[in-house]
Amino acid sequence: MTSTLRKACIAVCLLSVAASAFALPPDFMQKMSAESRPMEDRMRDGARRPYQVMEELGVKEGMTALDVGAGGGWFTRVLSAAVGPKGKVVSQFGPRALQQNNGQGPKDMAASLGNTEAFFGNIAELPANSVDVAVTALNMHHGNAERNVPYLKEILNVLKPGAQVAVIDHQGRMGQENAKVHRMMDTDAKKWLQDAGFEIVKDSNILRQNADDHTLAVDDPRLARSTDQFMFIARKPAK
Numbered sequence: 250m251t252s253t254l255r256k257a258c259i260a261v262c263l264l265s266v267a268a269s270a271f272a273l274p275p276d277f278m279q280k281m282s283a284e285s286r287p288m289e290d291r292m293r294d295g296a297r298r299p300y301q302v303m304e305e306l307g308v309k310e311g312m313t314a315l316d317v318g319a320g321g322g323w324f325t326r327v328l329s330a331a332v333g334p335k336g337k338v339v340s341q342f343g344p345r346a347l348q349q350n351n352g353q354g355p356k357d358m359a360a361s362l363g364n365t366e367a368f369f370g371n372i373a374e375l376p377a378n379s380v381d382v383a384v385t386a387l388n389m390h391h392g393n394a395e396r397n398v399p400y401l402k403e404i405l406n407v408l409k410p411g412a413q414v415a416v417i418d419h420q421g422r423m424g425q426e427n428a429k430v431h432r433m434m435d436t437d438a439k440k441w442l443q444d445a446g447f448e449i450v451k452d453s454n455i456l457r458q459n460a461d462d463h464t465l466a467v468d469d470p471r472l473a474r475s476t477d478q479f480m481f482i483a484r485k486p487a488k
Contacts, residue, residue: 401445447483
């Protein structure tokens with residue numbers, strides 16, 4: 250083997266080791282199916298596809314992740330498994346959640362996961378350039394451009410340069426009152442992201458559901474919580 254070829258082989262091996270060292274933890278799928286994870290969460294995996302979402306977002310072991318508007322904590326638990334014990338998840342609920350039983354539900358969840366902090370402040374209170382990856386899921390349909398562009402700018406501020414966010418929501422239908430059925434147009438989300446300063450990396454179709462025609466309310470039992478959802482992967486510019 251020539252010296253040049255030997256060096257090339259070593260470089261490839263080192264790259265392979267580096268890639269494996271910063272991939273999802275090997276026990277990620279095991280944690281997704283563990284009985285300690287709420288049954289309701291596990292039942293939603295078919296529609297919400299945790300492994301695929303984490304892969305497309307580029308979540309890796311050891312990262313600091315932010316779940317914006319964490320709600321019931323589905324993404325918090327997924328992110329916790331994805332970043333592993335050497336990583337950290339900030340699960341953001343906002344000040345109102347703290348008023349409910351002193352925020353005990355989120356605090357209990359965070360304690361059980363071990364690598365998670367329940368945060369009850371606004372996103373703007375988090376340190377700038379401190380987060381490797383973020384998710385905001387099913388939150389933006391509650392607002393309009395006046396509310397959501399500043400909201401996205403706050404997320405942009407806490408992300409490190411080059412870091413990414415997944416923006417997920419229920420797909421709406423042009424011409425209908427989407428707010429009444431808790432939906433929104435993906436075109437609005439894309440524009441708001443760009444107006445906030447993000448670069449769109451990918452318009453993913455992995456959460457799409459063809460059986461949903463976008464006319465029913467998202468909690469309609471006929472949908473069985475399997476709504477058609479868009480997902481944008483957007484990046485904070487490196488400079």
